[in-house]
Amino acid sequence: MAKVGVYVCHCGSNIAGVIDVEAVRAFAETLPDVVIARKDLFMCSDSGQEQIKQDIRDGLVDRVVVAACTPRTHEPIFRAACEAGGLNKYLFEMANIRDQASWVHPHDPEGATEKAKLVVASAVGKAKFLQPLEDKFVNVTDAAMVVGGGVGGIFAALELANMGHKTYLVEKEPSIGGIMAMLDKTFPTNDCSACILTPVMVDAAAHPNIEVMTYSEVVGLDGYIGNFTVKVNRKQSYVDWNKCTGCGACAEACPAKAGDEFNQGLNDRPAAYIQFPQAVPKKAVIDMESCINCAGRKIGSEPKVSKKTGQPMLAPCEKACPADAINRSLAHDPAGSIEEVNVGSIVVATGYKVMEKESFKEMAPESPNVVTALQLERIISATGPTGGKLLRPSDNKKPKTINFVSCVGSRDEKHHTHCSRVCCMYMIKQARLIKEKYPDINIYMHFIDVRTAGKDYDEYYTGARKMGINILRGKVGGMEILPDDRVRVLGFDMDQQEPVEIESDLVVLATAIELPKSATTLGQTLGLQFCGSGFFRELHPKLGPVETSTRGLYLAGCCQGPKDIPDTVSQAKGAAAAAAVPLAQGRVKIEPILSEVQPEKCSGCGICVPLCPYNAISLKEWGERPRAEIDITQCKGCGVCTTACPSSAIRLHGYEEDQIMAQIAALTS
Amino acid sequence: MSLKLKKENIDEAVRTIMELGGKGILNCVQCGACSAVCPGVKAGFPVLCRLLIKKLTTGQLEEIIEEPSSWGCQACNRCTEVCPQGVRPQEVVFAFRRYQANEMAISTSTTTSQMNFYETGHAVYTESSKELRKQVGLPEAPPTTVSDAQGLKEIQTLLENSPMGELGFF
Numbered sequence: 001m002a003k004v005g006v007y008v009c010h011c012g013s014n015i016a017g018v019i020d021v022e023a024v025r026a027f028a029e030t031l032p033d034v035v036i037a038r039k040d041l042f043m044c045s046d047s048g049q050e051q052i053k054q055d056i057r058d059g060l061v062d063r064v065v066v067a068a069c070t071p072r073t074h075e076p077i078f079r080a081a082c083e084a085g086g087l088n089k090y091l092f093e094m095a096n097i098r099d100q101a102s103w104v105h106p107h108d109p110e111g112a113t114e115k116a117k118l119v120v121a122s123a124v125g126k127a128k129f130l131q132p133l134e135d136k137f138v139n140v141t142d143a144a145m146v147v148g149g150g151v152g153g154i155f156a157a158l159e160l161a162n163m164g165h166k167t168y169l170v171e172k173e174p175s176i177g178g179i180m181a182m183l184d185k186t187f188p189t190n191d192c193s194a195c196i197l198t199p200v201m202v203d204a205a206a207h208p209n210i211e212v213m214t215y216s217e218v219v220g221l222d223g224y225i226g227n228f229t230v231k232v233n234r235k236q237s238y239v240d241w242n243k244c245t246g247c248g249a250c251a252e253a254c255p256a257k258a259g260d261e262f263n264q265g266l267n268d269r270p271a272a273y274i275q276f277p278q279a280v281p282k283k284a285v286i287d288m289e290s291c292i293n294c295a296g297r298k299i300g301s302e303p304k305v306s307k308k309t310g311q312p313m314l315a316p317c318e319k320a321c322p323a324d325a326i327n328r329s330l331a332h333d334p335a336g337s338i339e340e341v342n343v344g345s346i347v348v349a350t351g352y353k354v355m356e357k358e359s360f361k362e363m364a365p366e367s368p369n370v371v372t373a374l375q376l377e378r379i380i381s382a383t384g385p386t387g388g389k390l391l392r393p394s395d396n397k398k399p400k401t402i403n404f405v406s407c408v409g410s411r412d413e414k415h416h417t418h419c420s421r422v423c424c425m426y427m428i429k430q431a432r433l434i435k436e437k438y439p440d441i442n443i444y445m446h447f448i449d450v451r452t453a454g455k456d457y458d459e460y461y462t463g464a465r466k467m468g469i470n471i472l473r474g475k476v477g478g479m480e481i482l483p484d485d486r487v488r489v490l491g492f493d494m495d496q497q498e499p500v501e502i503e504s505d506l507v508v509l510a511t512a513i514e515l516p517k518s519a520t521t522l523g524q525t526l527g528l529q530f531c532g533s534g535f536f537r538e539l540h541p542k543l544g545p546v547e548t549s550t551r552g553l554y555l556a557g558c559c560q561g562p563k564d565i566p567d568t569v570s571q572a573k574g575a576a577a578a579a580a581v582p583l584a585q586g587r588v589k590i591e592p593i594l595s596e597v598q599p600e601k602c603s604g605c606g607i608c609v610p611l612c613p614y615n616a617i618s619l620k621e622w623g624e625r626p627r628a629e630i631d632i633t634q635c636k637g638c639g640v641c642t643t644a645c646p647s648s649a650i651r652l653h654g655y656e657e658d659q660i661m662a663q664i665a666a667l668t669s
Numbered sequence: 670m671s672l673k674l675k676k677e678n679i680d681e682a683v684r685t686i687m688e689l690g691g692k693g694i695l696n697c698v699q700c701g702a703c704s705a706v707c708p709g710v711k712a713g714f715p716v717l718c719r720l721l722i723k724k725l726t727t728g729q730l731e732e733i734i735e736e737p738s739s740w741g742c743q744a745c746n747r748c749t750e751v752c753p754q755g756v757r758p759q760e761v762v763f764a765f766r767r768y769q770a771n772e773m774a775i776s777t778s779t780t781t782s783q784m785n786f787y788e789t790g791h792a793v794y795t796e797s798s799k800e801l802r803k804q805v806g807l808p809e810a811p812p813t814t815v816s817d818a819q820g821l822k823e824i825q826t827l828l829e830n831s832p833m834g835e836l837g838f839f
Binding site: 362407411412413414448473474475476477478490491492494497498499500 | 698699700701702703704705706707710711715719720747750751753754755
């Protein structure tokens with residue numbers, strides 16, 4: 001006979017504000033097999049947990065039901081309390097009377113109380129059939145992968161590598177560095193972005209524990225925490241990176257043109273190119289999308305022999321390369337070459353993109369003098385298309401009036417409702433940099449409201465006002481193109497309650513930060529969840545900011561939500577610390593809430609095999625016939641096989657038939 | 670004099686506007702994009718879009734009942750296009766107009782147009798146009814309800830049966 005103890009939590013006013021906790025407690029006492037029912041203001045507090053432990057030690061109870069908030073955050077806490085009291089922790093059951101009663105029925109206290117009683121009855125019904133289970137352990141591959149080679153990924157990789165773990169740093173572009181490498185200066189200190197980032201990029205590339213895999217993309221993931229197999233597509237570059245010295249001769253020789261991604265499409269780059277001057281690794285690639293096969297030198301073929309000279313006719317890039325590193329004879333393979341990498345944990349730091357101006361038809365996107373803030377960043381950067389001179393794109397003349405427009409696509413129901421968080425600061429940064437260099441330029445900034453919270457940030461903003469930068473409170477409603485490629489900005493000055501019109505030579509749009517399409521695909525490949533804003537969802541917005549719902553996968557940087565460089569680096573170091581835990585322990589625990597086949601009942605029909613979403617089931621010879629077998633490292637305990645098995649041969653531990661039937665009986669009686 | 674904010678007034682103003690069709694009023698974050706593009710605001714009717722919403726959400730429904738700005742709305746709907754919060758400011762303006770009309774607090778400019786409409790089928794119809802038409806060789810009265818008694822009667826019947834007619838406007 002089970003001795004069930006029920007503990008009802010007030011959760012402060014979270015539960016007790018709606019539900020009559022005493023009524024639920026008194027009701028629990030009347031349930032069969034319940035020997036004790038208590039309540040506490042906070043069951044998760046030390047005293048609350050101690051009560052459970054004491055009742056177990058005193059031999060009063062041998063099954064524990066806690067009616068409280070949510071198993072998502074609190075099941076581990078109460079399981080641990082049971083264990084500490086000397087009870088198998090799987091003899092614990094949680095009744096969620098917060099999410100399922102008090103929170104969803106705040107205006108119906110009586111109904112919520114009745115529902116809470118039912119939820120408790122259901123948990124008690126199950127509890128008496130609970131059986132002790134043992135945790136299982138598997139060994140861990142001592143290596144980590146960081147996906148994304150921006151500032152977040154670089155710091156996560158360095159952190160893991162410095163802890164002594166082999167780390168693969170995967171980046172889809174030819175060089176690591178990400179968007180930070182494109183920035184001119186960084187707020188609020190105005191230090192040169194490349195100058196602070198490049199040494200770190202070099203450190204990462206030179207680290208004995210880091211293997212940098214650039215021009216590579218993750219295309220597949222198998223396995224589970226501790227034992228992941230990641231498929232990495234190493235894109236074809238047609239340049240032997242062992243020979244390439246990064247001299248750039250091929251780029252100079254290449255006549256093909258394509259939009260320069262690094263310069264935000266403001267100028268063209270050749271098809272053979274080095275991504276940017278400080279690239280790490282500094283290696284050339286030939287991008288087949290824009291290659292024009294000069295001299296009929298098609299990729300994947302041997303060169304034709306000249307009738308005149310008898311020499312092979314080579315493409316300009318091949319001829320120019322002093323290191324003989326270019327190999328155009330390689331067959332073109334758009335799938336690239338797939339490499340399998342075994343790691344124990346993965347940090348995802350794939351970053352962000354800014355929205356293109358084309359999404360905003362009211363902002364005159366057809367004008368070349370309307371640019372995104374990231375384009376302006378390239379225009380004022382020494383490595384940018386104008387060599388750092390501030391020139392407007394239409395005619396390469398110095399602008400006299402510049403307008404900055406905030407919240408373009410952010411805080412907007414038509415695009416993204418979230419605040420992109422860094423725009424106010426980077427716009428002020430750009431305005432200040434321009435004003436410092438060219439005090440004669442008129443600068444107007446339009447804000448819904450200025451968001452510069454935190455240490456040194458608001459000082460940076462007030463400093464901009466002191467420099468004579470005009471700040472107008474009010475969102476820009478539209479723009480009109482004027483002769484001479486000027487733009488009329490239709491704004492509003494809230495303080496004067498009047499619409500304002502400013503004729504402008506250059507307009508800078510602070511477009512929203514969003515997850516790039518490639519990251520969305522990657523997220524689906526890795527099985528990550530997405531939040532309402534379209535970014536990757538963390539395990540818990542407060543208590544699990546670097547973890548995901550998949551154990552062994554961690555998040556850092558803007559792929560989890562907009563953030564600036566300091567926040568990205570902090571989160572990257574946090575994610576690396578979390579990702580190092582399983583590696584450092586050498587083994588990971590697997591909860592025994594898993595399916596198990598009873599081979600003597602299994603008919604070997606195989607229905608379960610294709611149904612399993614985790615490929616955990618296979619048919620194995622047992623006796624004379626094939627029977628299903630479940631790989632516990634793959635099984636996630638979803639229960640699909642259990643419900644589908646026609647012979648009822650599969651048990652899902654923790655959700656056995658008698659337990660579920662008892663729950664149903666309690667809910668329907 | 671400072672503005673006295675009262676919860677009852679705010680609730681009543683918001684409820685009144687929402688019931689009359691301005692359902693998005695509480696979405697407003699006072700960014701001003703609507704007023705930046707509003708031709709009415711530019712023409713000197715300040716209490717449109719943003720400022721109208723501000724006044725309503727501070728409970729000044731009765732205080733601004735005689736405000737003529739709302740009648741400056743040209744229904745171009747640019748405010749709705751640029752509003753980042755889905756307020757649909759034009760619907761708020763029209764809801765406020767309905768409130769004004771129900772209380773017979775209609776600006777004289779609008780009354781004249783309404784009466785013109787009832788009498789001729791045109792909101793704007795002036796005597797001087799007759800002369801102008803004659804000069805270019807057209808008949809004095811255009812071939813609309815002005816010269817079509819049957820058509821005018823139909824318009825008048827429609828107007829009499831409209832909410833404006835129910836107010837005893839004609």
